[in-house]
Amino acid sequence: MRLIDESIRTMNSQLNATDQAHLRRALELAEGGRGRVSPNPLVGAVIVRDAEVIGEGFHAELGGPHAERAALEDCRRRGGDPTGATIYVTLEPCAHRGRQPPCAEAVLGAGLARVVVASEDPSEKASGRGPGILRDGGVEVAFAAGAEAAAARLLNQPFRKHARTGLPLVVLKQAMSLDGRTATAPGDSPWISGEQSRALVHRWRAEADAIAVGIGTALADDPLLTARHPDARQPLRVVFDSSAQLPLDSQLMTTLDQAPVLVVASPEADAGRISALRDAGAEVLVASGETPADRVGSALAELGRRGVTSLFLEGGATLAAAFVAAGQVDESRVFVAPVLLGGVEGGRRAGPVAVGDPPPPAVAKASSGVVPPTAPPARVAALESRVERVGEDTLITARLKEW
């Protein structure tokens, strides 16, 4: 460990402004795979010789060539010779044989002299193996620090959390009115936010591996939860439904040909309801755990085992509270729409996160080892937050964790 740390530090000092600019280009290229490579990471690469870019590439689809090979292929297509050149790559080159052959081998085979890496690959099969093989093969390997390294890590938060914990990254999305309402009157459009926010949400759905709602939202809004985006990958639709009461004639259950549905039930759920959902084509996961927060934990572990690296949480307040209590909200995106909704008579009046019932905070657990019966709500400060306008709405994005 120490050895690697020291070699990284030495190499850092060798990165100059030109190196940083090429890394930024590689980061830009990596974006080309967004929504198409999961559970793999987004990776971009640039090959440079004598200050000239001779090849560019990115990991474009799951099962397809990795960024390094794509850039080498581009270089050859342009008639270039990579011998002695530098490759800038946003993730350390892999050493394993998976859907694709190892990139370290391709880099050595092409005779590249130097590899500049923006971020390490925390997965067990990687973790420095590729860079080690390259150094042994006489290639100079430099790791970036600072802004480019941070950007490369941020680019792959789902991949990194999944690699490090086996769990998907959770993004909680909520929309609220000026008076803090998150639900509209029954029968009304469930959308509080405006047109442009809605389009953004559809894009986020298409970029996520799975989308989840609680049964309250499923019953009240009867959502489809598909990504309305041309050529979008359809995410897995997950309903947290402890008593397995999702109606068989709901939009979710009648559109199983468009995207699969996974119902997360508690062990107390009625066996008859579970088999009815299964017979109708949904998958039912009986999540172990006493509390909603515990069941969130076991459901996330199961989703992670299935290769789900990102979960987009769409509501409502009770489900959000269970995820907060489980300490499993990695990022929060809140739309505030410039409307007053007032009291929703007979409807749901909850604020963005329900307090009261759901389980006590992880903070209390960690400090005492015992969960006090009336614990105060958990206070989790964001690492970073940002505000922007989306149409008439205000979008607040906050990162609670970094992986």
Ligand code: AOF
């Ligand atoms: C790289 N360059 O462009 C990517 C890497 O199944 P495979 O063969 O596609 O391998 C997937 C793993 O390879 C993935 O989990 C991650 O560790 C690494 N991804 N590595 O050198 C790339 N996409």
Ligand code: ZN
């Ligand atoms: Zn690779």
